[in-house]
Amino acid sequence: MxxxxxxxxxxxxxxxxxxxxxxxxxxxxxxxxxxxxxxxxxxxxxxxxxxxxxxxxxxxxxxxxxxxxxxxxYSFFSLTPKGRHNVKVCTGTACYVKGIKETINRIYGKYHLKEGGTTEDRRFSLEGVRCLGACGLAPVMVVNKDIYGAVSAEKVVQILEKYE
Ligand code: FES
Missing domain, CATH: 1.10.10 (Arc Repressor Mutant, subunit A)
Incomplete structure (x- = not known):
C-alpha cells in the first residue's frame, strides 16, 4: 500500500x-x-x-x-546526511587541556570538516562530545567504534586515512 x-x-x-x-x-x-x-x-x-x-x-x-x-x-535523529564514518572528538576538560583543539583544527585543515558537519563526499561526520569517559587516554577520538587515545594533530590524519 x-x-x-x-x-x-x-x-x-x-x-x-x-x-x-x-x-x-x-x-x-x-x-x-x-x-x-x-x-x-x-x-x-x-x-x-x-x-x-x-x-x-x-x-x-x-x-x-x-x-x-x-x-x-532526540539527539540520535539526524536531519542532515551523515558520513560513512562517524568521528567523535572529546572536548571535555582533560582532552581540551591535552590539546584536542589542535587535532580538531587539523581535521578541518585536511578535510574541511567542522564539528556537527559532514564532508562533501560523505566520508566523515564529526561530532564534538563532552567526555568520552576515557580521560586517562586524553586526548581521545572515536571513529565508529574504534577508540584512539593520545591523538594529536600529527597522528590524526594518519588514523583517519585508514577509513575509506
Ligand atoms: S575529557 Fe576526554 S575522555 Fe574525559
Missing part, C-alpha cells in the same frame, strides 16, 4: 521507499510508535530528509509538525 506519491530524492531509491512503506504499514495503527518508525527509517536512509518526514507524516496520519518535533527533539 502506498501512502503518498514518492518524491524524488537522491538518497532514497525505490527499494528504500518500499521498505519505508512496510515500516509505516507495520506501525501506523500503534499509538506512540513515531519514534520507532523514525528510527527504523533512519536505519535505512541513514538520516531523515524532510521529504521522508513528510512521507511518514502522511502515512502515519500524524501532523508533520509533530513528526518534525520528535525528529528534532
Amino acid at each position: 502506498k501512502y503518498a506519491i514518492y518524491s524524488q530524492h537522491p538518497d532514497i531509491n525505490p527499494e528504500m521507499w518500499v521498505d519505508i512503506d512496510k515500516i509505516i504499514a507495520k506501525w501506523r495503527h500503534i499509538p506512540g510508535s513515531v519514534i520507532t518508525v523514525l528510527r527504523e527509517c533512519q536505519d535505512i536512509v541513514r538520516y531523515l530528509p524532510s521529504e521522508l518526514i513528510v512521507h511518514i507524516s502522511k502515512g502515519m496520519q500524524i501532523p508533520v509538525s509533530q513528526v518534525f518535533g520528535v525528529a528534532t527533539f
